[in-house]
Amino acid sequence: MARYPTTTRRKRGATLAWGLAILSLTLLLAGCKPPAERADASRPVEVVLLTTPARVGPAAIEVRLTVAGAPASGATIGLVGDMTHAGMVPVVAPAVVELGGGVYRTEGFAFDMAGDWVITADVRYADGVTRQGSLAVSVAR
Ligand SMILES: [Cu+2]
Known part of the structure; x- marks a missing residue:
């Protein structure tokens, strides 16, 4: 029973990591030429x-x-x-x-x-x- 919440948490973690990666890249690119x-x-x-x-x-x-x-x-x-x-x-x-x-x-x-x-x-x-x-x-x- 504990497996489902764990899996969900892991997926959320991955989504958050991707979100942060995309945000960082966007800020980096924007930083080149304001x-x-x-x-x-x-x-x-x-x-x-x-x-x-x-x-x-x-x-x-x-x-x-x-x-x-x-x-x-x-x-x-x-x-x-x-x-x-x-x-x-x-x-x-x-x-x-x-x-x-x-x-x-x-x-x-x-x-x-x-x-x-x-x-x-x-x-x-x-x-x-x-x-x-x-x-x-x-x-x-
Ligand atoms: Cu050249």
Whole structure:
């Protein structure tokens, strides 16, 4: 008679474990790119590839920032290039320099492989607010 409650308890335990696993995974994935940072009409993050057509090798990338329509100065930007296929080490821009007028430019960035890339700019504005912008680029040999 005691077998049924035990079995039920074990099943509940397994269901709870799966529930926690799925919840953890969801939080982990959500943690990578917080939805709040993705879109903000008052703080558009424009990522522009200046070196066109895109080829393997050095490339200049600009990030243009405005806040409520006015150029945003004093921001710090981290810029990373990721390929869309697995197993690649991201390419990090060694420097992103402020040119003025809300325009920032990479120094020393280079595509190291042909294919599809996503460039992501992590922006921290002078007031501490953080946002992200991205650009998909197809890089030729
Ligand atoms: Cu690759």
